[in-house]
Amino acid sequence: MTSKDTLKQILRLYLKDEKSSFSDINDKELFWLANALNVSAIAAYVLNDNGYKSDIASKCIYKAISNYERLKEARSNIEELFNENSIKYLNIKGSSIAKYYKEPYLRYSSDIDIVVEKRDYDKALDLMTNTLGYANKQSALHEITLVNKEGINVDFHSNFLLDQDKYEEVFNNQFNENHEFNDNYKYLFHLVHGAMHLIRGQMELRYFIDLFYLRKNVDRLAIKEEINKLDLSSFDNAVNSYLDSLLDFKDYSEKDKEIDDFIFNYAKDEGASNRVLNNSDNKISYFFSHAFPPFSIMKGKYPILKKCPILLPIMYIVRLFKVLFSRRRQYVINEIKESVKNNNSNIIEDLGLSTYNK
Amino acid sequence: MKVNSDYILKHALDSDILVNIKNNGNFIIKLNDTSRDIFNYVSEGKSKEEIIELLLKDYDVNKETLIKDTESFIKEMIEKKIFFND
Numbered sequence: 461m462t463s464k465d466t467l468k469q470i471l472r473l474y475l476k477d478e479k480s481s482f483s484d485i486n487d488k489e490l491f492w493l494a495n496a497l498n499v500s501a502i503a504a505y506v507l508n509d510n511g512y513k514s515d516i517a518s519k520c521i522y523k524a525i526s527n528y529e530r531l532k533e534a535r536s537n538i539e540e541l542f543n544e545n546s547i548k549y550l551n552i553k554g555s556s557i558a559k560y561y562k563e564p565y566l567r568y569s570s571d572i573d574i575v576v577e578k579r580d581y582d583k584a585l586d587l588m589t590n591t592l593g594y595a596n597k598q599s600a601l602h603e604i605t606l607v608n609k610e611g612i613n614v615d616f617h618s619n620f621l622l623d624q625d626k627y628e629e630v631f632n633n634q635f636n637e638n639h640e641f642n643d644n645y646k647y648l649f650h651l652v653h654g655a656m657h658l659i660r661g662q663m664e665l666r667y668f669i670d671l672f673y674l675r676k677n678v679d680r681l682a683i684k685e686e687i688n689k690l691d692l693s694s695f696d697n698a699v700n701s702y703l704d705s706l707l708d709f710k711d712y713s714e715k716d717k718e719i720d721d722f723i724f725n726y727a728k729d730e731g732a733s734n735r736v737l738n739n740s741d742n743k744i745s746y747f748f749s750h751a752f753p754p755f756s757i758m759k760g761k762y763p764i765l766k767k768c769p770i771l772l773p774i775m776y777i778v779r780l781f782k783v784l785f786s787r788r789r790q791y792v793i794n795e796i797k798e799s800v801k802n803n804n805s806n807i808i809e810d811l812g813l814s815t816y817n818k
Numbered sequence: 819m820k821v822n823s824d825y826i827l828k829h830a831l832d833s834d835i836l837v838n839i840k841n842n843g844n845f846i847i848k849l850n851d852t853s854r855d856i857f858n859y860v861s862e863g864k865s866k867e868e869i870i871e872l873l874l875k876d877y878d879v880n881k882e883t884l885i886k887d888t889e890s891f892i893k894e895m896i897e898k899k900i901f902f903n904d
Contacts, residue, residue, distance in 0.1 A: 508831050521830050522837060522846050529826050530839040563830075610840060 463489045464724055470506045471499065471665060472708060474562070475672050482512040491516045496727035498666035500524075501566045521565075528558070528565035534612040535572050539639065541591060547584045548577035548635040552620075552649060556640040560673035568666060571605070571613035577635050581618040588616065621652060627690050643677035644686075650674050651692050654699060659816050661804055663723050668703045675700065694812025715810060722807050751783075752776055819892070821861045822900050827854065836900065847900075852877065853891050860901055866892060 461469070463486055473480055485507075494500040501524035504517035535555055542549050554569030561567045576584040585604070588594045594606035594614060606614040620631040630652075634645050641649055654667050687696055698715055705716040712720065755772065759765040762775045808817050824840045827849070834854040838845040849857060852873065859869040870888055874881060895901040 518831055522835070525828050525830055525835075526837050526839050526841065529828075529837065533839065 463493050466490055467493055467497075467499070467503060467665070468706060470494075470503050471669065471706065473510070474502050474506045475669065475707060479510055482507060482510055485512065485514075487514050487516045491520065493724075493727055495520075497664045497723065498568045499664070499669065501568055502669065505563070505566055524565045524568060527568070530610070531555070531569060531572055531612065534608065534610075534614075537592060538572070538574065538588070538614070541587050542576075542584060545583065545587060547580045547587070549580070549584065549639055550575045550635055551640050552617075553653065556646060557650075557670050557673065561669075567670070571615055573615045573617070575617040575620055578618050585616065588614070620649070621656065627652060630686050630689055643674070644679055644683045647674045647678040648683055648686055648690065651687070651696055651699070652690050655690075655692060655695050655811075655813050655816050658695075658722075658804070658811065659808060659813060661726065663719070663726055665723060668699070668706060671699060671703055672707075675703075691812065691815045698811045718807055718810060722804070751780065819860050819866070819901050819903055820863075821857070822902060825900050827857055827861075847898075852887065856888060856891055857895075860892075860895075 461484075466482070466485060467490060469480065472478070490503065491500055494503040500520045504514075504520035504524075507514060507517050508521070531554075535551070539549075539551075541547075551573070552575055553573040554567055555572060558564035558567035558569070588606055589596070592608065594608045597605045597607040597613070603618065604616045606616050608614075619625075619628060621627055631641075631645065631649065634641055636642070640646070650667075650670055654663070654671075657663060657667070687693055698719065701710075701713060702716045702719045704710050705712045705720075755765070755769070758772060758775055758779070759769075761779070762771075765771055765775060805817075808814060824838050825836050826839060828835055828837055834849045834851075836847040836849060836857065855873060855876065856869055859872060864872070866888070870885055873884055873888065877884065892901060896903070
């Protein structure tokens, strides 16, 4: 069994609460894949639960617990301060979904996502920087990313959807005392967020674990109109169909296979766009990821490589000169956007997401 | 005595473990039942004497051995900066 199949089996066992036995697993490869798709803690949890002991798995669990608890502590400090100062805010993404998992630490989050109502935004930002000591960190993908001295990143939004203004109204007026969306809007936001990630060339298996939990609580009839307003009917059907296949409820359709390929190709490219955009701690790998992006990025930028991959070294040289004589960071960002658009135009169209692909 | 707030007690992989939340999960201490109870009692603000008394009620062990083991564990935790004196 390949690592891909093993990983999918592991997720099935987790979601369906079933047991199995494992042997002959290539731990290193499996966890590399699971890590790229943000499900490594779940993989570790399931393997351990089924009697398969592994050092990598133990480390994954410890890391996940540590990560979850440090984010929880930071979030709790922020919430306390915001509540004291009557700031209207919503916790979105990971922190509002983790509680559905068998253990909340199994839902990996790399940062904290908060949306603050526009009229409170400046005040909230002031509290974050002056009271809690967060500093502004440059981010290409988020409105503002704040970071504290312990390295906790907070994506600090005043809009629910970056770059998708026409859909923004669906989520306005959702601020409430629980500081998270209700079940229906949680599901809607998950859909639109997934669509925006797919446009950027990102789709992880974690997305489908979240979807599994969120769709249990949603009243589909009540949000049908909103799904249409968001132009997400096809995407909604497609991701739910893929999840059903992943769960073995049905065979994989052609579209399911397309999503499957997209997910695992994304893992193979090691989330190229993320790797280049997020400053890595490892300066050498950061340098190389800038200087020599993966083939998927290069063929998006230089379509001739699709026909003649042998030209790759020459294209690296051409690109290197262009990067040296341009605003480097912006160049790399544009290059990724361009390559994602070129490489993924089929799936974007097949899943009905053309309106998002601006 | 107090517990360093960087450390939390969790149950994972069939063990009770102390995780340093500031250290990316790289520092883990596995605890047995007695040391887990000591950690919890220290978190509750109990003194060493109170802890020993409580443990003697919970465990059927020789008093001298328990005192020796408790003191040794507390000393180790203080050395590792997981517990500190007020």
